[in-house]
Amino acid sequence: MSLRLFDTATRELRDFTPRETGKVGMYICGLTTQGAPHIGHIRFAVAFDVLRRWLETGHGYDVTLVRNVTDIDDKVLRKAAEAGEPWFALTYRNERLTSQALDALGVEPATYEPRATGHVPDMVSLMETLVEKGHAYAAPDGSGDVYFDVRSWPEYGSLTGQSLDDMANADDADPRGKRDPRDFALWKGRKADEPESASWPTPFGPGRPGWHLECSAMARRWLGDEFDIHGGGIDLRFPHHENEQAQSRAAGLGFARYWLHNAWVTVKGQKMGKSLGNALEVRHLLEVTRPIVLRYYLTAAHYRSTIEYHEGSLAEAAGAVERIEGFLERAARRGAIEPVAAADLPAAFVASMDDDLGVSGALAVVHDTVRAGNSALDEDDDEAALEAAGAVVAMTDVLGVNPLAAHWGSGGSREDAAAELALEALVRAQLDARQVARQERDFERADEIRDTLTAVGIEITDTPSGAQWSLARPPRGDAGTPTDTTDLTTDVTTAAPGAEKAQG
Secondary structure (H helix, E strand, O other), rough: OOOEEEEOOOOEEOOOOEOOOOOEEEEEOOEOOOOEEHHHHHHHHHHHHHHHHHHHHHOOOOOOOOOOOEEOOOHHHHHHHHHHOOOOHHHHHHHHHHHHHHHHHOOOOOOOOHHHHOOOOHHHHHHHHHHOOOOOEEEEOOOOOOOEHHHHHOOOOOOOOOOOOHHOOOOOOOOHHHHOOOOOOEEEOOOOOOOOOOOOOOOOEEEEEEEHHHHHHHHHHOOOOOEEEEEEEEEHHHHHHHHHHHHHHHHOOOEEEEEEEEEOOEEEEOOOOHHHOOEEEEHHHOOOOOOOHHHHHHHHHHOOOEEEEOOOOOHHHHHHHHHHHHHHHHHHHHOOOOOOOOOHOOHHHHHHHOOOHHHHHHHHHHHHHHHHHHHHHHOOOOOHHHHHHHHHHHHHHHOOOOOHHHHHHHOOOOOHHHHHHHHHHHHHHHHHHHHHHHOOOHHHHHHHHHHHHHHHOEEEEEOEEEEEEEEEOOOOOEEOOOOOOOOOEEEOOOOOOOOOOOOO
């Protein structure tokens, strides 16, 4: 079965065929660094990190991933003015917070991470091409604004399946200089109340780029005139991605061959966002939740399904991670765990991942394998248990939730292995002594040994093949509900065009 992805542009599953054999170029709209990132912001990065890992591991592609930083924007300037600080200081601070959040959640670094402010010449060049071709024009009022003429491009609206006459007016600039109120700004002339540092010279006058022009120029700069995949949050389909596609293709570029969009994280049915007062910043969640648990939570739902966040919603993710960790810890005491090769991944896992990144089905295979591995351990079938552990490690590595990955600080060094062996010997000696006490019906002594182990964080489970042990986990859950075990809830949704942007 070949990899099939849901292309938003065609509204159907399509077999994925890269533009160049063995290579994939992918552009994803990163964050506008106006504030600290919350999990609604970060979901896109986790979703496309899984896609990248599967393209590389599952299909052997050499992936070039570009994830931009929108560091100049109306909201950036407004928030900086409100805070009384330079806009570039505000955006750089939030860019660093974003990078820290992505790293904490195991999102692999982008191949390139361009800032909008570093690509103004590319933007001006693209804008000049559009003017020359008759698809853009300078405002006649001397404002310095430059607009894309939507009526000059008959395909405008094709990405989102909208008729031009049904579209809302573009509200990204003063409409006084527009031929049509739906024309969108490529360039915004400098305003008297804006800092000079937020302005660049152009043949049309000083100013700064429009949001949409930024991404078209950066994608072209790092991936060429045509590339394979463009991704981002579902709220970016319109107007951002519609406008990107229109201006790029009107300039004669092939641009993106596949469009992929991830759904939102919601709270009480509303999109998570600072304007709703329901933002959950990553840095604060990580004060009460392990990073691997938060990563699992954001990974577990299909990328096109909405994740509804509520109190206790991280508890199930924590339990799932602990079941995987517990099995791998047990298996590691029976021998070295060797991850299986990509070609030997379980067929059901591969089929799920190739079906538009079906992570729910893929995780079901992971947990089925964990159960089978634990059964093998109970039956002292070390060979089958270690084989299952190798499959679990390989599958969770694809999903970015491998507990043994060095990123999570687990099992990576010789010192870790030596400590594990020493701990196994010490605990096993205590368990043997407990078994002798039970055989001699000295239950007081047996309970004393169990209580001693429990007090230092060793959990004991009695099985038909003897006592097994594991390290106890710290209390789990999310802020305010450390032991709540409410289930995760997901459903599929479609975002309304024109929704508030979280990325770009």
